[in-house]
Amino acid sequence: METLKPVEVSEFYIKRISSGLTRYFWENIFNPIFKILKDDAVYNDKSAVIEAINSGKIYYEHGAFRTKSTFNSEISKELQELGAVYRNYAYYIERSMLPARYEQAISFVLAKEAAKVTAINNLLINLSKNLEPVTVGEFIEKAVEVAFKKLEKDIISSALEKRIPVIELGIVKPQAKIPKAQVKKIEDYWKNAGKKTDRYINAPEIEIDLPALDEQSAKIAKDYVYNMQYWVKKWEVKNIAKMRQDVLKMVQDGARVPTIQNYFEQRWGIAKRKANFLALNESHLAASVIKATRYQQMGCKRFRWGRSTSKEKRKLHETYYGQVFEYANPPIIDEKLNIRGLPRQIWNCRCSQEPVIDRININEVINAKRNIFNKLFNHKQCDNYPYRYRKFGEG
Numbered sequence: 001m002e003t004l005k006p007v008e009v010s011e012f013y014i015k016r017i018s019s020g021l022t023r024y025f026w027e028n029i030f031n032p033i034f035k036i037l038k039d040d041a042v043y044n045d046k047s048a049v050i051e052a053i054n055s056g057k058i059y060y061e062h063g064a065f066r067t068k069s070t071f072n073s074e075i076s077k078e079l080q081e082l083g084a085v086y087r088n089y090a091y092y093i094e095r096s097m098l099p100a101r102y103e104q105a106i107s108f109v110l111a112k113e114a115a116k117v118t119a120i121n122n123l124l125i126n127l128s129k130n131l132e133p134v135t136v137g138e139f140i141e142k143a144v145e146v147a148f149k150k151l152e153k154d155i156i157s158s159a160l161e162k163r164i165p166v167i168e169l170g171i172v173k174p175q176a177k178i179p180k181a182q183v184k185k186i187e188d189y190w191k192n193a194g195k196k197t198d199r200y201i202n203a204p205e206i207e208i209d210l211p212a213l214d215e216q217s218a219k220i221a222k223d224y225v226y227n228m229q230y231w232v233k234k235w236e237v238k239n240i241a242k243m244r245q246d247v248l249k250m251v252q253d254g255a256r257v258p259t260i261q262n263y264f265e266q267r268w269g270i271a272k273r274k275a276n277f278l279a280l281n282e283s284h285l286a287a288s289v290i291k292a293t294r295y296q297q298m299g300c301k302r303f304r305w306g307r308s309t310s311k312e313k314r315k316l317h318e319t320y321y322g323q324v325f326e327y328a329n330p331p332i333i334d335e336k337l338n339i340r341g342l343p344r345q346i347w348n349c350r351c352s353q354e355p356v357i358d359r360i361n362i363n364e365v366i367n368a369k370r371n372i373f374n375k376l377f378n379h380k381q382c383d384n385y386p387y388r389y390r391k392f393g394e395g
Helices: 011-037 048-055 073-082 100-129 137-161 180-193 210-252 257-297 362-377
Strands: 058-061 064-067 085-087 090-092 302-305 324-326 332-334 353-356
Touching (some): 011 100, 011 137, 011 210, 011 257, 048 058, 048 073, 048 100, 058 257, 073 085, 073 090, 100 210, 100 257, 137 210, 137 257, 257 353
Antiparallel strands (some): 058 064, 302 324, 302 353
């Protein structure tokens, strides 16, 4: 049994897509939030504690002075002189015991922080109301288009290595002028093809039509971005609502801006991981559909399930290694969801799809070759190559 060399969408371009999604989340959600939380004002006070309060280096919360880093010796000494007791990384002292100037500094900062919290809440409300239209495309479309153009070329290259007919894909360049000797050679080849039933039938060499490939890659990118916009919007709706609820609860519990800022830093980390997950998952899903479509157009009806490149492997998928399945009847890829699919059509799957070169009816091959030959010279048909595409991830 002979298979085509498995090809995958480039990890380099997946990283570029992930980077584009990360930039989208930053520019549209998190950068405006951190701008509100940021305070560039310079404070000078003879009291190290008051200066630290005003600058945000320390803050008073739940009956104690706290810091995101460490207390320096000058601040620690002053707090101890005020009667504060150090335990659990904080200096505890009742607010009523603080001198008036310290109380005023805390009140001033609290008022300023209240304004920041109000501004963040208003920002999140506006974001939740203005999610349409989602502008993800301008951040990822170019990387997506280049990624799938390269994938298409790799698919064709792997087919040409085995001399598989690929002219029906609609992304090859018909030869406008072929020498008569070459035409005679091709005619003789097809004339004698029926006598060679003991081997696979080879197709004539062809050239990839780059403008046509650009056009199809743009269509694929458009479908991909459309699908990605759906998942990004779904994530935004859920997470913006969660962030609003969490901020309001933190304020009700007496949390200060440093605590809220730490919360948003954690949410930013989650957003970056989500961008990476979406880029990986959607790219591999789209690529698996493209490959299955192209391979079937080439006449491959089956594929062999290849080994996973991931460190963590699904036990179910390990049982599939080396097995051959029909594209029309793929195996179950997730037992809990009971769904069928191809390699890399379920999250975090890194198995490969190896199309099987099947022996097909020799007369069908000869007729197909004649049709291909006609298209090489019939320019009226050259512009009518079939092209199938779908919105990836649906269904």
